[in-house]
Amino acid sequence: MNQYYDPKENERVAIARESFSGRLLTDRQFDEAMVITGIIESEIRQSGSFKEKLGDYAFAFSRTEKFDATKSETIIRDLFKERTGQSMNQMREDLVKRDEAVTDNDRTLAYREATAIGDLMEDGITMPFNRAYAHQAHQIAEQIGVTDACAKRLMREEFAEVEGSELLAWGKDLDETIYRPKIEAEKAERESSREQEKPSRGAGRGTVRSRSGPQ
Structure with missing residues (x-):
């Protein structure tokens, strides 16, 4: 295997x-x-x-x-x-059991990873908020031994506690301000590349001989 x-x-x-x-x-x-x-x-x-x-x-x-x-x-x-x-x-x-025994340090980590989502979307590969959110949750889960679902919950709770706003609402803003412009730019670039790769009219055609034959 x-x-x-x-x-x-x-x-x-x-x-x-x-x-x-x-x-x-x-x-x-x-x-x-x-x-x-x-x-x-x-x-x-x-x-x-x-x-x-x-x-x-x-x-x-x-x-x-x-x-x-x-x-x-x-x-x-x-x-x-x-x-x-x-x-x-x-x-x-x-x-x-581990989900039910999270510590203050775990919660601090969750907040730090939640607030890093914006930088991840800005500086990393093009990805929507949901992917960045899942990635950060998985990193937390691996470090502290909880489920991804628990890590996501901790991120939402700590973000709301410290920032006074909802993490998922912030995520929608990030999609509009970071993800959408990046993905639209990539689409435009791909379209431009396809246009440049198209053969010009007449390219590859053989020379058209005169109907009257050689003079």
Whole structure:
């Protein structure tokens, strides 16, 4: 598999491959199941929940295989635990506990990252507020061990507390004053490039011979 580059992650994937559930799968099935475990982990870290997405992906995985959705879900759960060292529910519970135990330092970090969104949109690649907001929330979540959803909540709360205004309302202003002008300039530049690349009229045509033939 090529989607995991951390050596420790690769070790866990190898162990998962030789686990009871892993041994039952073909290489293709195993690769697909491991991708699904990554999707489920991402959902847990983002929202703190997983059951709905697990059910959807387990059903989709089983549709082209010789096992039903219940067996599919069992396989995904087993491989998830082998790869991450935790069950899905253990990971969810750990994050919930951390979400409920944020500190003043965590809140200070959240405010700092929230106010940095404007600079990120101004000086970084062209992106709308929602993308910048999600990026900053993920950075916070990684640093303090909470869900992305919790990080977003902290950003909104601390911004409102210090600035006396709503973060999302500020985001709309940033989209209008930073994102929209940048994206419109890029569109204009692409359109200009396409116009310059168009062949001029008559370009590439052969010489038209006289109807009367050579003189």
